[in-house]
Each structure stands twice: as structure tokens, then as C-alpha cells.
Amino acid sequence: xxxxxxxxxxxxxxxxxxxxxxxxxxxxxxxxxxxxxxxxxxxxxxxxxxxxxxxxxxxxxxxxxxxxxxxxxxxxxxxxxxxxxxxxxxxxxxxxxxxxxxxxxxxxxxxxxxxxxxxxxxxxxxxxxxxxxxxxxxxxxxxxxxxxxxxxxxxxxxxxxxxxxxxxxxxxxxxxxxxxxxxxxxxxxxxxxxxxxxxxxxxxxxxxxxxxxxxxxxxxxxxxxxxxxxxxxxxxxxxxxxxxxxxxxxxxxxxxxxxxxxxxxxxxxxxxxxxxxxxxxxxxxxxxxxxxxxxxxxxxxxxxxxxxxxxxxxxxxxxxxxxxxxxxxxxxxxxxxxxxxxxxxxxxxxxxxxxxxxxxxxxxxxxxxxxxxxxxxxxxxxxxxxxxxxxxxxxxxxxxxxxxxxxxxxxxxxxxxxxxxxxxxxxxxxxxxxx
Numbered sequence: 288x289x290x291x292x293x294x295x296x297x298x299x300x301x302x303x304x305x306x307x308x309x310x311x312x313x314x315x316x317x318x319x320x321x322x323x324x325x326x327x328x329x330x331x332x333x334x335x336x337x338x339x340x341x342x343x344x345x346x347x348x349x350x351x352x353x354x355x356x357x358x359x360x361x362x363x364x365x366x367x368x369x370x371x372x373x374x375x376x377x378x379x380x381x382x383x384x385x386x387x388x389x390x391x392x393x394x395x396x397x398x399x400x401x402x403x404x405x406x407x408x409x410x411x412x413x414x415x416x417x418x419x420x421x422x423x424x425x426x427x428x429x430x431x432x433x434x435x436x437x438x439x440x441x442x443x444x445x446x447x448x449x450x451x452x453x454x455x456x457x458x459x460x461x462x463x464x465x466x467x468x469x470x471x472x473x474x475x476x477x478x479x480x481x482x483x484x485x486x487x488x489x490x491x492x493x494x495x496x497x498x499x500x501x502x503x504x505x506x507x508x509x510x511x512x513x514x515x516x517x518x519x520x521x522x523x524x525x526x527x528x529x530x531x532x533x534x535x536x537x538x539x540x541x542x543x544x545x546x547x548x549x550x551x552x553x554x555x556x557x558x559x560x561x562x563x564x565x566x567x568x569x570x571x572x573x574x575x576x577x578x579x580x581x582x583x584x585x586x587x588x589x590x591x592x593x594x595x596x597x598x599x600x601x602x603x604x605x606x607x608x609x610x611x612x613x614x615x616x617x618x619x620x621x622x623x624x625x626x627x628x629x630x631x632x633x634x635x636x637x638x639x640x641x642x643x644x645x646x647x648x649x650x651x652x653x654x655x656x657x658x659x660x661x662x663x664x665x666x667x668x669x670x671x672x673x674x675x676x677x678x679x680x681x682x683x684x685x686x687x688x689x690x691x692x693x694x695x696x697x698x699x700x701x702x703x704x705x706x707x708x709x710x711x712x713x714x715x716x717x718x719x720x721x722x
Contacts, residue, residue, distance in 0.1 A: 377447055408591050422578060422600075527708070556696045
């Protein structure tokens with residue numbers, strides 16, 4: 288019956304070719320995977336400089352605060368630590384700094400609006416890393432950590448107390464610690480229990496009954512309370528995150544370590560963050576904030592009064608008795624460049640707010656200055672859509688990112704989480720604290 292059918296001969300003769308092709312394809316796929324893996328963590332020189340600038344390794348030494356002569360005094364920090372957790376620093380004896388700045392929540396409170404003796408009109412900002420900031424609060428109405436600490440103490444909706452009340456508290460419960468840092472306390476005997484330039488009519492009347500010398504003595508104690516709290520807050524810093532370890536690995540050329548630290552989605556989100564999404568326009572530097580003020584079209588909360596943001600905050604810091612150029616500052620005028628050259632007028636200040644740090648942002652919900660967004664996904668959607676600002680002019684333009692890209696951005700932001708870097712004892716209430 289002779290030869291096999293031609294079709295069988297063809298199939299038989301081609302089988303080795305199919306095996307060879309399959310092997311070649313497998314090698315090609317493997318090479319592509321390996322190449323993709325290497326490209327994933329390959330960055331241009333300019334991108335590497337951006338990554339380096341965002342990492343904690345680029346954070347400069349703690350800047351001096353010439354307005355606070357006690358900023359780096361360890362005894363002042365210990366006193367400030369105790370005061371930070373003391374609920375007696377309030378009008379009703381129930382509110383401490385730590386009431387809104389909880390260590391376990393990264394020194395925020397997890398609420399849309401801060402709650403003290405009343406409810407504020409803004410969300411609580413973290414105090415972590417604020418030693419590097421020339422402006423404090425969402426609107427920058429304070430220019431030092433110590434002046435920031437004083438505002439809430441006399442606010443009728445935050446601590447709700449008065450400076451004379453606080454001076455009595457120091458004299459009765461902290462005299463030795465205070466005098467070890469700041470020197471002798473003034474004689475407060477015979478002075479009213481409360482008093483200060485506050486909204487409460489009785490406290491204000493008491494204040495006005497004091498002589499100028501007595502007012503000065505009381506205010507000095509009040510200011511020193513703020514300077515002690517600032518000495519404590521200067522020690523609260525962000526810790527190294529997975530992102531920081533990734534940058535170290537990339538800069539060291541350790542591709543295997545880089546791939547083990549961040550996922551593909553996190554790296555893709557990082558590329559968007561420093562590139563197409565333009566996030567570093569506001570969230571640059573190792574603290575992921577440029578410490579300036581921006582109108583990003585954040586919606587207003589209809590139940591709250593209109594909030595002009597920096598447009599009012601700039602004027603308030605210039606008028607504050609506790610600013611860098613004021614009588615209670617330890618700085619020379621030459622040390623107050625930010626304040627001396629502050630521009631306090633302009634349409635661009637309308638509804639402009641300070642970008643918060645993005646370190647530990649995944650643990651800092653809700654978001655924006657009045658807690659307008661509950662999740663990171665909502666925040667990213669807002670920046671992608673760039674709605675019109677309620678007032679002033681928004682700096683945003685629509686990004687047109689896909690849902691997948693927005694998810695990658697969120698994945699990257701979650702890589703910024705890390706335990707805080709501070710002495711362990713400063714991350715909890717001191718022993719014997721009145722809480």
C-alpha cells in the first residue's frame with residue numbers, strides 16, 4: 288500500500304518545528320517579563336532627583352526656631368509633653384491638646400471637624416513634622432509652633448480657657464518644672480481665677496481690671512506654655528515608610544529589593560504622582576507638602592460659614608501679638624523673613640489652604656480642610672474632575688485619569704504609612720497625666 292498520506296508526512300515533519308517555535312516563544316516571554324521587571328523600576332535622571340527629594344533621606348536637619356529660645360531645651364520638652372496631655376488646660380477641664388491630636392491617630396482625631404468645648408469649622412491638622420513649616424493651621428494664621436499652640440487655648444470652641452486661668456494652673460501644679468526652664472513665676476496672689484482678651488465677658492472684664500504690668504506677667508507665663516508645648520512637638524517626626532525604603536533601593540541599584548518593597552500598582556501610582564497627575568505641584572518635598580497655599584476647588588460645607596482661607600489667615604498672622612516680629616518672640620527682625628515679605632492681599636489667596644502632609648495619609652481620614660471627603664478615592668476623584676471652586680479660582684485642570692490609574696495613585700499613597708519617629712515615651716501620655 289506504499290507511502291503514508293501526504294498530510295501525515297507533512298504533520299510528522301513539522302512537529303520539531305512546532306516544538307522549537309514554542310521554546311522560542313517561551314524564551315521571548317521570559318525575556319519580556321524580565322525586561323518589564325527591570326523597566327518597572329527604571330527612572331530617568333530627573334525622576335530620580337524627584338524621588339530623592341521626596342524621600343525622608345532628603346529631610347534637612349531640624350531647623351532652628353529663633354522665635355523660641357527654649358525650642359531645643361529637653362526640660363521644656365518634658366514640660367510641654369505633660370501640658371499637651373493635661374485636660375486642665377481648658378475652660379471645662381475636659382479638653383487637652385491630645386484630645387484632638389491623638390498619638391494613635393498620627394496626632395489627628397479622625398473627625399470631619401475638630402471638637403473641643405465646642406465644634407470648630409475645620410478638621411484637625413497633625414502636628415507631626417510642623418517644625419519644618421513656616422506657617423501653621425489650614426490658613427497659616429500662625430508662624431510658629433508656639434504661637435499655634437496658644438490660639439486654641441483661648442478659642443471659645445477649642446480649649447475655651449483664658450491666659451490667667453492657665454497661669455494659675457502653672458503656679459499651682461507645675462511651678463518647679465516651669466521655673467527650671469523659664470525662671471521665677473510672677474506673684475499671682477489676689478488675681479482673678481480667669482482673665483484674658485477673650486470672648487467671655489467675665490474673663491475679659493477681669494483682664495481689663497489688671498494693670499498693664501500684671502497683664503504682661505500673665506501673658507509671659509501663657510507664652511511660655513506655648514513655647515514648652517512647641518519644644519515637645521518639635522520632637523514628633525514621621526518615620527521611614529515603604530516608599531522611602533523603595534527609593535533607597537532604587538538609588539542603590541538594587542532592583543530585587545525595589546521589586547520586593549512596592550507592588551507594580553504602587554510603582555505605577557508613584558509614576559503618576561510625580562508625572563501626569565501633577566501631585567508634586569503642592570505635595571513636594573520629603574514631608575509631601577510645599578507649605579504654601581492653594582485653591583483646589585474643594586467644595587464648601589453648606590452648614591458652615593464661608594471660609595476665605597489664606598485671604599484672612601495672612602492678615603491674622605500679621606496682626607498677631609504672638610508672631611515672629613511681636614513682643615513675645617525671641618527672634619531678631621532679620622530672622623522673620625517669611626513674615627516681613629508676606630503678601631497678604633491678592634485674589635489668589637481666596638479660599639486657598641495649606642496642603643497637609645501626605646505621610647500617613649491613609650490613616651488620616653476624613654480629608655480636606657473641613658472633612659469634605661471621607662475616603663482617598665473621593666479625594667482623587669475630585670482632583671481628577673477638577674470642579675469649579677466655590678470662591679476664588681481653582682488651580683486644578685481635569686486630568687482624565689482612568690479608574691485603574693486612580694486606584695494606582697491610591698495604592699501609592701498607602702505606601703507612605705509608617706510609625707512615627709519620636710522617643711517612645713513622647714508617643715503616649717506621661718505617667719500621672721490628668722486626662
